[in-house]
Amino acid sequence: MRRVPLALAAALAALTFAAPLFLERGTLNDVWNLAFAVILASAWNILGGFGGQVSLGYSAFLGIGAYTTVLLSLGGVHPFLSLPLGAALAALFSVVIGLPAFRLRGPYFTIATIGVGEAVRVSASSVSFTGGSSGLRMPAGSFDFTLNYEAMAALAALTVAAAALVRKSAFGRALAAIRQDIDAAEALGVNATRFKLEAHALSAAIVALAGSLYAINFQYIAPGSVFDFRLSLSIVLMPIVGGVGTVAGPVLGAVVFSTLQIKLLAIPALRDSYLFLYGALLILVMLYEPKGLVGLARRAAARLRRPALPPPEAARAG
């Protein structure tokens, strides 16, 4: 029973890697975007979903990865060699932010992360080495789409695998305990701050890697694009709409979002307002199904398996 999704995932991964052989460039671009979304959503979910620490400041890590790559490439380093440094810097920054911020709980932590994200964005636009508001361009000749595509696909597969491993491990169980009741977890000897910091660093490093690949693919970055609040927003919305705290949820959310994005951006009137739908989705999820699409699927499956069970409304009324 558990083997089936694993085999399915492996087949899907193999198909994705082989895609440049038979898909055209436009479709590959869409798959690239999907892989990018899967990475961001699944990485955020490690801290936000498993550990229940909702951060709205993840664009900072994406930006750190992207800027490390562009600045080092301009200094003559091969772009792909800059990836580990970007990831390390993002992890370091996540610890620097996390040490004070993790003293805050729930919504207060969330607000603090909005503050950090905005402070980073505003500072990045005001200093000169980021290229200010005009941004920076990658050196010529550093672009190879197929290579970038394969790297992004590999990172997506690794991120989902890492999320699945974390969920099964003692680390994942500690995060779940922190999410459910942090006081009880600490009373039982779980070092909550340490686990939160580790989850933060792991997800920050992954997001930074995706940010580096983003910079290489688009060849141009600016504080307004990589530190954008809307980016932090989408990173949070995908796992929540898909199903927070599950492995499949963020992937599902990423699929829904990137499909919608492609469809919605094609309509000129909705170019700026595509987030409308996401906001409405978020409201619906919060009111009716906090476990998102995954929760919805589970409910449907349970309904199919036991059709004799009365619907929850009838049960409540009786």
Added chain:
Amino acid sequence: MQDIAGVLVNSVISAALYATMAYGLAVIYGVMRIINLAHAGLLMLGAYVTLSLFTRFSLDPFVSLLVVGPLFFALGVALYRLVVRRLPQSGATPSMESLLLLFGVWLVLQNVAYLVWTGDTQSILTPYTLKSVPVLGVRVGVPSLFVFAGSVLSLAFLNLVLRATYLGRAIRAVTQNRDAALLAGVDADRISAIAFGLGTGFAGVAGGMLSSLYAFTPDFGRSFLLKAFCIIVLGGMESVTGVAGGALVLAFLENALGAWTALPTSFQDAVSFTLLFVALVVFPQGLPGLFGRLRTAHR
């Protein structure tokens, strides 16, 4: 280099506006323990409604506050009855669900604005927009003075409602001790609806006043939301006088940094965001909590 009088006058003027913004958040937080992220969207919407009243009916932005206030009060009550009430009640600390739900409301408001008013930068230009008059030897823009007057009047109105009416006393009672207020026969659902209406009304009025000072887009409001947070964190989330103090501290820091350091103006916002972060972490009980701790330490 600007003299101390200039910094002080400007600080007091911005502080009044900041306090109006922050009170809207504080009333809702006090009664319902909900952090209203939609506040940013409501500030933005207040600015756009004021703009529409100005262009359609050539209503002066400050006169239109008399329309915007009640309109947003009704909007807030509707928002509470249709959406917010369906959430489970927050406990002593706000729930994540309420934060994310109102975040969704913010997104919807923002993108409705993109659809209705497009993403173009808008501003309101009245005959007095560029005029200025001397106050205590400092030249102050006429719109800033009107904003100051509008803020003081709205704060006085709120204070009157909270002190002198049954509703206000009920709001304060629920804020101080929800269970005791319920036992005393306060209808918490009705009080919550009114508090949400008041908070939303204040957001609309503050947004309307912001529209005569700044240019705005549908993305407008986020930095002011963070400033409002910063203020209620500094002032303590429940204390009413604290909010005014927090607003003064933030306004003074911003103006002082702008006047006496070489920091670029775009950096000023980063200062308040950093201050928000530091304030949240260092004194979770706000300045009153800090003073309380100092007092106990000296004893």
